[in-house]
Amino acid sequence: MKELMVVAIGGNSIIKDNASQSIEHQAQAVKAVAESVLEMLASDYDIVLTHGNGPQVGLDLRRAEIAHEREGLPLTPLANCVADTQGGIGYLIQQALNNKLAARGEQKAVTVVTQVEVDKNDPGFAQPTKPIGAFFSEAQRDELQRAHPDWHFVEDAGRGYRRVVASPQPVRIVEADAIKALTQKGFVVIGAGGGGIPVVRSAEGDYQSVDAVIDKDLSTALLAREINANVLVITTGVEKVCVNFGKPNQQALDTVNVAQMTRYVEEGHFPAGSMLPKIAASLEFLHYGGSRVIITSPECLPAALRGETGTHIVNA
Numbered sequence: 001m002k003e004l005m006v007v008a009i010g011g012n013s014i015i016k017d018n019a020s021q022s023i024e025h026q027a028q029a030v031k032a033v034a035e036s037v038l039e040m041l042a043s044d045y046d047i048v049l050t051h052g053n054g055p056q057v058g059l060d061l062r063r064a065e066i067a068h069e070r071e072g073l074p075l076t077p078l079a080n081c082v083a084d085t086q087g088g089i090g091y092l093i094q095q096a097l098n099n100k101l102a103a104r105g106e107q108k109a110v111t112v113v114t115q116v117e118v119d120k121n122d123p124g125f126a127q128p129t130k131p132i133g134a135f136f137s138e139a140q141r142d143e144l145q146r147a148h149p150d151w152h153f154v155e156d157a158g159r160g161y162r163r164v165v166a167s168p169q170p171v172r173i174v175e176a177d178a179i180k181a182l183t184q185k186g187f188v189v190i191g192a193g194g195g196g197i198p199v200v201r202s203a204e205g206d207y208q209s210v211d212a213v214i215d216k217d218l219s220t221a222l223l224a225r226e227i228n229a230n231v232l233v234i235t236t237g238v239e240k241v242c243v244n245f246g247k248p249n250q251q252a253l254d255t256v257n258v259a260q261m262t263r264y265v266e267e268g269h270f271p272a273g274s275m276l277p278k279i280a281a282s283l284e285f286l287h288y289g290g291s292r293v294i295i296t297s298p299e300c301l302p303a304a305l306r307g308e309t310g311t312h313i314v315n316a
């Protein structure tokens with residue numbers, strides 16, 4: 001029986017900057033990701049893909065707001081923007097993979113619309129932390145802040161200012177069983193896109209959407225746990241995780257165990273809102289029985305799976 005691997009693709013590896021927001025650019029970027037996934041399919045794993053949506057969901061939300069402000073069209077709630085981007089990005093990945101697989105007579109990529117349950121009392125609703133959408137200069141931010149006093153912004157890793165929205169912790173992947181069953185049938189499943197559509201459960205047991213964007217690395221780790229995956233792969237902008245990042249004594253990490261990585265977290269090596277959630281998600285996955293986590297860039301994925309690069313976190 002093959003091992004099960006869950007691979008998270010960052011939304012910003014599909015939209016890299018403000019100049020690459022068009023669908024044409026995104027489709028091109030997805031084709032490059034699909035190449036890496038095809039190489040992984042040749043390895044001995046069943047694969048579930050998840051993806052981010054930070055740039056895309058901000059773009060969708062802003063497009064709806066502008067249509068509302070200028071033309072009076074109905075607003076799209078943020079949760080529905082998450083659902084829209086989940087479908088849109090899932091479609092691009094699914095089509096890119098199936099077009100390549102068709103040459104082998106296979107069509108086995110499928111996207112699952114995925115809801116993720118959150119706690120309606122999560123403190124994340126009161127303290128927006130999740131950056132979405134485009135990058136703004138300080139002057140652009142000030143102008144937007146004047147026009148929208150209820151918006152919140154953060155400075156994002158030296159690249160400019162971004163709007164931030166609520167980001168509660170994922171509690172349960174509603175469609176986890178369906179995703180697992182599809183992998184057992186041999187499908188490459190694209191699920192929990194954009195961190196999943198945030199929902200809360202009413203006293204009657206019904207799901208209702210709530211306006212937030214869940215961190216896709218945390219949802220990916222939860223999904224990996226719920227479907228009993230062996231390996232979790234998180235792709236990001238760097239080939240390897242570093243300690244003392246940006247300092248003369250910067251050191252790239254190859255293979256580290258949970259105790260070492262926990263110490264690096266405690267020493268404050270990883271910034272909140274970028275590498276820290278990825279490390280937290282990795283440690284949680286390993287704590288609940290996962291065997292290995294790989295963190296690397298999308299282009300280094302195949303080499304990382306061969307053990308040639310990437311940061312590998314292991315339980316031993």
Ligand SMILES: NC(=O)OP(=O)(O)O
Pocket residue numbers: 010011012051052053054055131194195213214215216217
């Ligand atoms: N939802 C989410 O975490 O998306 P990004 O990874 O694109 O920020």
